Amino acid sequence: MRLVYFAWVRERIGVAEETVDLPADVATVADLVAWLKTRGEGYGHAFENPAVVRAAIDRTHVKPDASLIGAREVAFFPPMTGG
Amino acid sequence: MTVRIQTAPFDAEAEVAALTAGRTDIGAVVSFTGLCRGDDGLVAMTLDCYVEMAEAEIGRLIEAARARWPLEGVTVIHRHGRLLPGDPIVLVAVASKHRRAAFAAAEFLMDHLKTRAPFWKQEERAGGAAWVEATEADDAAAARWAPER
Secondary structure, eight states, rough: OOOEEEEHHHHHHSSEEEOOOOOTTOOHHHHHHHHHHHHHHHHHHHHHGGGGGGEETEEEEEEEOOOOOOOEEEEEEEEOOOO | EEEEEEEOOHHHHHHHHHHTTTTTSEEEEEEEEEOOOOOGGGGGEEEEOOOOOOOOHHHHHHHHHHHHHSSSSSEEEEEEEEEEHHHHHHHEEEEEEEEHHHHHHEEEHHHHHHHHHHEEEEEEEEEEEEEEOHHHHHHHHTTTTTTOO
């Protein structure tokens, strides 16, 4: 699965994108966040308050309980500030 | 319907003219241009963007607007990259037969674009660079269009 990060989420994690093989018990976006937090300090910092980090699956906004089944690209980013 | 995500500047007048060129069925065009404001010693602003999602999400917002109002044409252009005070950031132009639909759809698009289109602003001042935080006012502006979203 491809993971992409933006704005301060990317800065804290230290990479813009990566490809990962998920453990079998990672079923939802919230599970994925919990798993990523075990992968190092940068991830812990990026997701220290998971409620403020938004997610998209295959370029569509999703909630933390969204299933990862069939997902190709999951993005994590702060609340949007465009316009 | 036109959606463009680009680093290059745009010409708002030319975009509006293109929207109505050769048409006699359009009675109203409303256009909004957002500019980079040079507040508090702002040196530059860099917009980070998830380009592929921005195109898809803005397309979905335009479809939502078209479901609510009869629109004859819509152009949305959003820039990313490093911008300077005075530079145009975003253009929303909406053409309709009647003004009310054009005004309302343009505002609906801007309100949702600010909270749903994947762009992030980083402000650069003499002291360094800082990410702009999303405001509750923006969420409230988008929420007043409920129950659409």
